[in-house]
Amino acid sequence: MTATVIDGKKIAHALRERLKQEVAELAAHHVQPGLAVILVGEDPASHSYVRGKEKACESLGIYSKVYRLPASVSEAELLHTIHELNESSLIHGILVQLPLPSHISESSILLAISPDKDVDGFHLMNVGKLQTGLPTFLPCTPHGVIQLLQYENIPIEGKHAVIVGRSNIVGKPLAALLLQHNATVTICHSKTVHLKNFTKQADILIAAVGKLRMITADMVKSGAAVIDVGINRVNGRLVGDVDFEEVRHVASAITPVPGGVGPMTIAMLLYNTVEAAKRLES
């Protein structure tokens, strides 16, 4: 068997084209969605993701403003910036690029963002809404994974989805979303004993740990859909958590890294920003 390679770039592009039209329609009503991005420190990967977000906004006609702050910025200064953005009529979405330096409390910062502008879906209010199935901003990467599965007509309902990784950004919200779509969900993590016994049962296997090529062909059930959320940098190259070259001969569908889930993360952020503008301006 050779798997279908899921083209995240193409799917993200299609979504962005739809959003571009929506932004044009909003412009006709004198509404321009606005996104504020706060970036703290010098992490090159974070700078690159934020540049990607800025460029994506520009290409759709979304206003964006990036606050590039030094790693030495205090929590109080950061909170002050967020409070100002909460009040700004030009800004509909606010996000703080993660990770933050260790002297800043991530939970205090995320709690300060108005839930109505929380386009990452990380505010506790929105986390709670997701868990209880209420409408809210869906975290971008998990939402992107669901969109990829749906675009490829990969059934979710009744299937066993196994997620390797329990982060607040990906693993936990993705489990909630897959449950909403009536999958049976297992979350595995660094303390899971006999990981392979679980991954081998997956109809949909999602790797989100940040460990280079840790999912090998012997860990995958024949015909499974394999979604690789991992981003590992090796000598300047991006490599996922899945051994793509091996696993593609066992799976029925697989996402590459780069060009799989990553582009969907940005597309879903644009989606949430447009949604935020529509809600706040209605």
Ligand SMILES: Nc1nc2c(c(=O)[nH]1)N[C@@H](CN(C=O)c1ccc(C(=O)N[C@@H](CCC(=O)O)C(=O)O)cc1)CN2
């Ligand atoms: N506040 C947030 N911080 C972080 C998030 C997030 O959703 N919100 N997620 C990640 C990083 N991330 C977005 O911020 C992100 C990761 C990857 C990509 C992407 O497009 N990847 C491309 C490759 C890009 C490259 O060449 O470097 C791909 O996989 O094809 C976009 C955004 C952590 N922080």
